[in-house]
Amino acid sequence: RKLVGKLTTGCEEFDEMMGGGIESQSITEMYGEFGCGKTQVAHQLAVNVQLPPEQGGLGGSVVIIDTENTFRPERIEQMVRGLSEKHGIEYDPEEFLKNIHVARAYNSNHQILLVESASELANELKDSEMPVRLLIVDSLTAHFRAEYIGRGTLADRQQKLNKHLHDIQRFGDLFNACVIVTNQVMSKPDAFFGDPTKPIGGHILGHTATFRLYIRKSKGDKRIVKLVDSPNLPDGEAIMSITTEGLGD
Numbered sequence: 001r002k003l004v005g006k007l008t009t010g011c012e013e014f015d016e017m018m019g020g021g022i023e024s025q026s027i028t029e030m031y032g033e034f035g036c037g038k039t040q041v042a043h044q045l046a047v048n049v050q051l052p053p054e055q056g057g058l059g060g061s062v063v064i065i066d067t068e069n070t071f072r073p074e075r076i077e078q079m080v081r082g083l084s085e086k087h088g089i090e091y092d093p094e095e096f097l098k099n100i101h102v103a104r105a106y107n108s109n110h111q112i113l114l115v116e117s118a119s120e121l122a123n124e125l126k127d128s129e130m131p132v133r134l135l136i137v138d139s140l141t142a143h144f145r146a147e148y149i150g151r152g153t154l155a156d157r158q159q160k161l162n163k164h165l166h167d168i169q170r171f172g173d174l175f176n177a178c179v180i181v182t183n184q185v186m187s188k189p190d191a192f193f194g195d196p197t198k199p200i201g202g203h204i205l206g207h208t209a210t211f212r213l214y215i216r217k218s219k220g221d222k223r224i225v226k227l228v229d230s231p232n233l234p235d236g237e238a239i240m241s242i243t244t245e246g247l248g249d
């Protein structure tokens with residue numbers, strides 16, 4: 001087992017709550033309502049992972065499996081400029097964009113296959129200057145939710161999702177990578193989808209070394225991130241901000 005890496009979020013309270021940052025070789029699930037900031041955190045981590053360890057990064061590249069077409073290169077540029085200001089170092093946004101490998105997933109089967117493609121790429125880059133140290137699946141559950149509707153298909157959906165998560169966990173272990181998955185939930189129960197106030201795949205995600213983060217909106221640009229049922233850390237809450245410059249205190 002390789003030494004677990006810790007990836008900074010850019011928000012001190014958040015990092016502290018996580019025991020220093022997002023851990024490699026584990027799946028970290030972010031769940032919350034639409035617009036709470038899951039995709040924003042994902043973008044920020046795609047930038048931060050490229051920083052050297054002295055700056056809280058893992059000196060690596062990232063694969064994003066984008067299922068909702070929400071990856072925005074312009075947002076990465078804003079965040080890199082934000083970091084340049086924060087660190088007093090002139091970073092080149094283009095350099096950061098080069099190390100972000102985005103794959104668009106058109107349905108759940110395609111999404112599952114893309115983990116294999118990600119492994120192939122990670123193998124190729126293993127001994128390069130920028131090995132893949134972060135895998136993002138945003139959203140983990142949207143395609144599954146849309147495709148498996150109705151009671152009869154729930155067991156099937158869960159089984160597929162379970163195997164998918166297993167593949168994802170393996171990726172994290174093999175490449176000593178952080179793994180971030182997102183999962184939208186609604187604030188009110190909705191009879192159509194079962195209970196969407198609880199993230200789907202809930203009990204399955206529980207058995208691996210997994211961190212679950214519940215994100216909700218607060219005043220202005222503030223967000224509350226709650227660590228739920230961690231295997232090795234105390235439950236806690238952190239306040240972060242999302243501004244043009246990116247994630248902050």
Ligand code: ATP
Nearest residue numbers: 033034035036037038039040041078184242243244
């Ligand atoms: P969904 O479940 O629909 O995917 P999400 O949790 O991924 O939602 P995000 O897209 O990450 O939500 O968050 C959107 C919010 O992030 C916006 O409402 C806004 O508050 C903030 N945001 C997005 N871009 C910027 C920006 N350039 N500057 C400041 N804040 C921004």
Ligand code: MG
Nearest residue numbers: 038039070138
């Ligand atoms: Mg999103």
